Amino acid sequence: MNIFQYQGQEEDHYTNILMNILALNDCKLVKPFLKSLIPSEAHSFNYEGAYVSIRKKHRPQVEKENEFIIGIAPYKNAIHEKNTLEENLDSIPDAWICGANFNILFEFKIRGSLDEAQISAHKKLLSPHAKVIRLQWSDVTHALQNILANEPIGDVENFLITNFLEVSRNFKQKRRSSGMPSQIISHTKKENEVYFIITGSKSLGTYTVDKVVNNKVERINSSLDGIQSARRWIAKYVNENKDRLPLDYQGEQTIINDYCVVPGRPEKKNQWNQWRLETMLDND
Known part of the structure; x- marks a missing residue:
């Protein structure tokens, strides 16, 4: 030493x-x-x-x-x-x-x-x-x-x-030098669990959210204005539909999986993310 x-x-x-x-x-x-x-x-x-x-x-x-x-x-x-x-x-x-x-x-x-x-x-x-x-x-x-x-x-x-x-x-x-939101707790690929695809970019101006369950993709929102607003919307959606989603619901500690996609960007640069429900819920 x-x-x-x-x-x-x-x-x-x-x-x-x-x-x-x-x-x-x-x-x-x-x-x-x-x-x-x-x-x-x-x-x-x-x-x-x-x-x-x-x-x-x-x-x-x-x-x-x-x-x-x-x-x-x-x-x-x-x-x-x-x-x-x-x-x-x-x-x-x-x-x-x-x-x-x-x-x-x-x-x-x-x-x-x-x-x-x-x-x-x-x-x-x-x-x-x-x-x-x-x-x-x-x-x-x-x-x-x-x-x-x-x-x-x-x-x-x-x-x-x-x-x-x-x-x-x-x-x-101190702040994360990468600019990664502090809510993210992991970047593990979770294709075998329920996850949400967030697609969009600042240049496009709009973001969509797809729900993926057992490899079946369903568009559930087409008019969001950013990744964080998409995550807040997903948090609300999960809370309201928890009984119909095959996920391990543990209240505000529930872990959500998302996959962020930028159209036209190489697939290897798209990002898997995990975060907890509590970090994105609006409690107003």
Whole structure:
């Protein structure tokens, strides 16, 4: 680990900085950090031989009696537990903190939401009794502020923590560089389930919606003015016709599949999307 080693992805980069700070001076900051971050769990931890690492695919130490996955995202509505879509078995945990009787896997998101497929895959890296804890970045910054206020740390640690706290204020303001709507939770092809085809473009000015059930395509709207308005219309349609649609309806948590098509564009550039009903329902 090296605090100055650049990591290409933002989340990896800031995770590297945070974990290197915690690893300073034989990991002396691990105990106060965890006791503030997860006090009820950390009171039984044995911190002897504390170990910090980043980007390790598998658990770096043997199974321990206390094992946790801690997922951290900016907002409460971004960290609610969701039904798993498809497990991302290639996912690599962002970081690990281990001690004599505990292993903790960390998954960080500096914007957007926790990927529940990642969380589900991460569970397979730990023992069956491992617990998932979902927190906010405010919990992390509060723990770091407690270290500044209550721990006898040196000038270097003080400087690094202060600067990390300053940059972390920007995490919740970050936007997806791709412009992808935050409501999208997956891009998995779902031809074997009920899905909706949204066809149109800004140049055409109109968008249509087709419903596809068992490979049968039915046009259900021909006069929408954008992809997001099409999704809002689909959400309303699903809510009103839930008893007649062969889908797994779970209220506002229902997952909707759509396939966005731009006429004249190569098919490989068309996009499958999954989103939850609650994100597109008009609740006025």
